[in-house]
Amino acid sequence: MQSGQAPVDHDDESRGNTQSALDSVDEAQLRSRLLWTANECLKHLEEFTHDMEALRQEFHRSSPPDIVAQ
C-alpha cells in the first residue's frame, strides 16, 4: 500500500446501513414502552407486523410487475 492511501474497507457499505439503522433508535419511543408488559409488547409487534404485511401487499397490487420483481 502506498503511503497515505486509505485502507480498502469492504464492510463500509454494511457499516453504513447499520449506522442508518442505529440512527433510527428512538429514545422517546423506547421510553414510551417502559411500562408495557411483555404481552402488550407482543400485541404491538403483531399489529406492526400485520401493518407491514398490508403495506407489502398494497405495494405488490399497485406497482408494475418489473418493480415488484426487484
Place this chain on the structure above:
Amino acid sequence: MEFRPRQLLAALASYGVDCLVIGGIAAAMHKAIRETIDVDILCEPSEANLERIAVLLTSLGARVKGAQRPARRVGAELLHGVTLMTFETELGELDVFFEVPGMPSYSELSQRAHRVAINGSFVKVVSRADLIALKRAGGRDKDRVIIEELLKLGELGAPEDPDAA
C-alpha cells in the same frame, strides 16, 4: 402464512414444552420491538421434552420449512441430534434450537430466564443480558440495532423482568 406469536407461545406452554423464548420475539418481550417473522425457542434436550415438542408440532400441522409434502405426524426421532430445525405451523414459523454455538447450556440460561404471562399461560424468556450475548454470538449485522435498543432500554431503567412494568 399466519403469524400469531402469542398463540404460538401459549400453545408451547399448554403442551408443557420446556423451552426459552429467544430471538426477535424475546427482544420484543424486552421492549425492543422490530419486525420479525418467526418464533425462536431454545429447548431442553431430554427425550421427554422432544416428545412434547413433537406432539405440539403435530397438533399445529407443522412441516419442515421448505418441505413440499403436506403436514403429517411429527415424530420425536426427527429432533434427535439436531441443533436447529425450522418448521412452518398454522400459527407461524417456529425455529427450534437445541444449542446455540458460543452460548452457555440450556440449564444455565434457564436459571437466569424470566417467567412471563402470555395470553394466560406462562413462558420463559431469556434474560436481557443473555439475549444481548445471543445476538452478539450470532454476529449478524441486522441484530446490532436490536442490541443497541436493548442496551438503551437498560440505561433508561427498563426492568430486567419483562413483566415488571
